[in-house]
Amino acid sequence: MSAVRMDGKALAEKLRAVVAEDVRAFGGPVCLATILVGDDPASHVYVGKKHEASHEAGIESRDHRFPSDTPETDILDLIAELNADESVDGILVQLPLPEHMNEPSVTRAVDPDKDVDGFHPINAGRLFLGEPLLVPATPLGVMAMLAEYGIEPKGAEAVVIGRSEIVGKPMSMLLLAEHATVTICHSRTADLGAHARRADILVAAVGRPGLVTPDMVKPGATVIDVGVNRTDKGLVGDVDPAVFEVAGHMTPVPGGVGPMTIAMLLRNTLTAAQHRSELRGTGVAAPGR
Numbered sequence: 001m002s003a004v005r006m007d008g009k010a011l012a013e014k015l016r017a018v019v020a021e022d023v024r025a026f027g028g029p030v031c032l033a034t035i036l037v038g039d040d041p042a043s044h045v046y047v048g049k050k051h052e053a054s055h056e057a058g059i060e061s062r063d064h065r066f067p068s069d070t071p072e073t074d075i076l077d078l079i080a081e082l083n084a085d086e087s088v089d090g091i092l093v094q095l096p097l098p099e100h101m102n103e104p105s106v107t108r109a110v111d112p113d114k115d116v117d118g119f120h121p122i123n124a125g126r127l128f129l130g131e132p133l134l135v136p137a138t139p140l141g142v143m144a145m146l147a148e149y150g151i152e153p154k155g156a157e158a159v160v161i162g163r164s165e166i167v168g169k170p171m172s173m174l175l176l177a178e179h180a181t182v183t184i185c186h187s188r189t190a191d192l193g194a195h196a197r198r199a200d201i202l203v204a205a206v207g208r209p210g211l212v213t214p215d216m217v218k219p220g221a222t223v224i225d226v227g228v229n230r231t232d233k234g235l236v237g238d239v240d241p242a243v244f245e246v247a248g249h250m251t252p253v254p255g256g257v258g259p260m261t262i263a264m265l266l267r268n269t270l271t272a273a274q275h276r277s278e279l280r281g282t283g284v285a286a287p288g289r
């Protein structure tokens with residue numbers, strides 16, 4: 001029997017409509033600022049989609065694009081300006097940045113209360129301590145898909161392949177918070193197949209086409225493919241499509257996790273606006289913000 005196809009496109013549309021309603025209910029303006037440096041075509045497409053989706057959800061957006069030879073200090077100056085700008089709720093620096101920039105120093109310059117990517121150490125720490133506020137959008141989208149399809153992490157064996165700051169690590173924390181037993185595998189894992197075969201929930205987030213093959217999957221398992229690989233055959237994930245014949249539930253690529261990321265970015269932008277509004281209401285906000 002073939003796995004249930006977990007339709008991220010349909011769920012993302014539904015969730016974006018819910019965010020739009022919640023933005024209306026919030027009552028005030030909500031604003032996302034994006035920063036894109038360089039000419040990576042995929043990044044330009046992603047950022048364009050983020051603006052389109054923001055507009056549809058009633059979120060204002062500001063689009064800052066720079067040539068690839070822009071000095072890092074120019075970007076840090078803009079981030080400082082956006083941090084101080086009361087009308088901006090969320091700031092997103094599209095990755096990857098050009099080679100001459102230090103990604104952590106740039107992403108860490110973003111005010112943690114406006115960090116809609118959830119990359120700042122304060123937000124990583126909040127997640128680690130079980131007090132999440134702004135959580136990276138892709139793993140947040142995976143959790144929403146599991147919930148939608150009634151996949152219960154509690155007590156499940158969850159195996160996450162990949163230990164990136166954007167997906168693998170926060171994914172593991174979110175599954176742990178939902179009481180899964182979590183194993184994190186990576187490039188130095190001795191016997192990946194042995195770990196993967198134990199998984200009730202298997203998340204592949206490495207960026208290697210065909211990494212997960214049918215023999216590595218327990219029959220009936222839920223397989224989440226976070227891979228985004230551009231090949232001659234078009235966009236493919238990390239999971240061999242033949243796994244559909246073994247898994248119980250599985251996300252396709254494209255149309256699985258990808259569309260969820262933007263929906264969750266919109267949710268995070270509203271969360272940031274709500275949080276900042278609460279901080280202002282209680283007088284906790286720093287002067288000038």
Ligand code: GUN
Binds near residue numbers: 092095096166
């Ligand atoms: N590049 C690839 N994925 C992401 C993401 O989730 N956020 C940002 N800012 N850049 C990315």
